[in-house]
Amino acid sequence: MANDIKLRLPHLRPYAARLKNHWVWNAKSVLTPGQALRERVTGKVILLTGASSGIGEQLADRLADAGATLLLVARNRDKLDAIAHAIQQRGGKAAVYPADLTDLDACDRLCEQALQDHGRVDILINNAGRSIRRSIKFTYQRFHDYERTMQLNYLASIRLAMNLLPGMEARDDGHIINVSTVGVQANPARFSAYLASKWALEGWTWVAANEFAHTGVRFSSINYPLVRTPMIAPTKVYQYLPVMSPETAVDWMLDVIITQNKRKLGIFGKGALAMYYLLPKTSESIVNLSYQSIFEEPPANYVSSKARRGQAANSADRDAERYRG
Ligand SMILES: NC(=O)c1ccc[n+]([C@@H]2O[C@H](COP(=O)([O-])OP(=O)(O)OC[C@H]3O[C@@H](n4cnc5c(N)ncnc54)[C@H](OP(=O)(O)O)[C@@H]3O)[C@@H](O)[C@H]2O)c1
Numbered sequence: 001m002a003n004d005i006k007l008r009l010p011h012l013r014p015y016a017a018r019l020k021n022h023w024v025w026n027a028k029s030v031l032t033p034g035q036a037l038r039e040r041v042t043g044k045v046i047l048l049t050g051a052s053s054g055i056g057e058q059l060a061d062r063l064a065d066a067g068a069t070l071l072l073v074a075r076n077r078d079k080l081d082a083i084a085h086a087i088q089q090r091g092g093k094a095a096v097y098p099a100d101l102t103d104l105d106a107c108d109r110l111c112e113q114a115l116q117d118h119g120r121v122d123i124l125i126n127n128a129g130r131s132i133r134r135s136i137k138f139t140y141q142r143f144h145d146y147e148r149t150m151q152l153n154y155l156a157s158i159r160l161a162m163n164l165l166p167g168m169e170a171r172d173d174g175h176i177i178n179v180s181t182v183g184v185q186a187n188p189a190r191f192s193a194y195l196a197s198k199w200a201l202e203g204w205t206w207v208a209a210n211e212f213a214h215t216g217v218r219f220s221s222i223n224y225p226l227v228r229t230p231m232i233a234p235t236k237v238y239q240y241l242p243v244m245s246p247e248t249a250v251d252w253m254l255d256v257i258i259t260q261n262k263r264k265l266g267i268f269g270k271g272a273l274a275m276y277y278l279l280p281k282t283s284e285s286i287v288n289l290s291y292q293s294i295f296e297e298p299p300a301n302y303v304s305s306k307a308r309r310g311q312a313a314n315s316a317d318r319d320a321e322r323y324r325g
Helices: 013-031 033-041 054-065 077-089 104-118 144-171 192-211 236-240 246-259 267-278 280-293 305-309 315-324
Strands: 045-049 069-073 093-096 123-126 174-181 217-224 263-265
Touching: 013 033, 013 246, 033 246, 045 054, 045 104, 045 144, 054 069, 054 077, 054 093, 054 246, 069 077, 069 104, 077 093, 104 144, 123 144, 144 174, 144 192, 144 217, 174 192, 174 246, 192 217, 217 246, 246 263, 263 267, 267 280
Parallel strands: 045 069, 045 123, 069 093, 123 174, 174 217, 217 263
Antiparallel strands: none
8 A cells, every 4th residue: 555654674783883983083083183084085086176266275185195086176177277287296196177066967967077087986075165245135136146055055066966976875985075154053144145055055964964874975064164265355354353274174174084073063153053042032132233233235236125116215225325325
């Protein structure tokens, strides 16, 4: 009958090995991180997106120097070529796969080519990302803000995973690392489009981790705080804040590769999470106070709702007028 529930005995044995491995690799990551990294990645094929800039650019060097074969993905072929060339000059292995990941067919093509060239991908690092900093009230005429962030941060990452997971599952070995942000815990104002896409990515990651827990395929998410890279350069206020260096961001990633822990979250993220659950209204008020305190430049093509529809001016119109005036 169609509605019958069919039960089967779950595999229990992998849990013991997992638990042991968890403690062994976490100890190694503290005691001998360099050696542990080499053990984890030597001879492994790693597909790294967002390899042309910021965190990805420095990460590529560190992983290649530790003995991995790097498949470098981004749009800027010249930059990828330069990074691969430098790695090869030092005796490392790297190949470039330029692609615009917002084109899902391009994601398929690059995976097909990578598998054809290297036979497998052991570790997928979904690091390419796009951030948009804009109040919701300034996005009423900019639905594409939501589409653009979802397309790259969420859909492209999942599309790559869909191409590479079958091989990992068949080999009972693999690791998918999805790069997220501490904004998912802190919910800062003005990042609705960016954070929604990272929440989606994390949601997928946690379900995947639960489904594959009895296999050799692991899933991790990293919640970076602000990192000094080209991504945050356009926001002037960040120049005055103490932010993480790209070197430390790379160390976080290497730690996740070694330990295969599910989440990497710093003290600020843990504090924000505690506030969110223990004092939800206080946490909302703190974020809102900081939101109100900082003026926001309206988008260049912003047209007030008064001019568009003859409606009374709303708060976005008033802010835009005051900003321009
Ligand atoms: N910087 C921070 O404060 C911060 C904080 C939390 C989380 N993160 C996350 O960390 C990751 C790395 O960020 P980052 O700071 O290193 O940023 P970044 O320096 O701006 O680098 C972004 C990378 O993504 C690539 N990329 C952008 N659009 C692409 C597309 N359509 N197709 C293929 N590749 C594309 C870029 O290469 P091309 O331009 O050559 O395509 C570049 O290599 C992102 O996922 C970001 O969300 C960053």
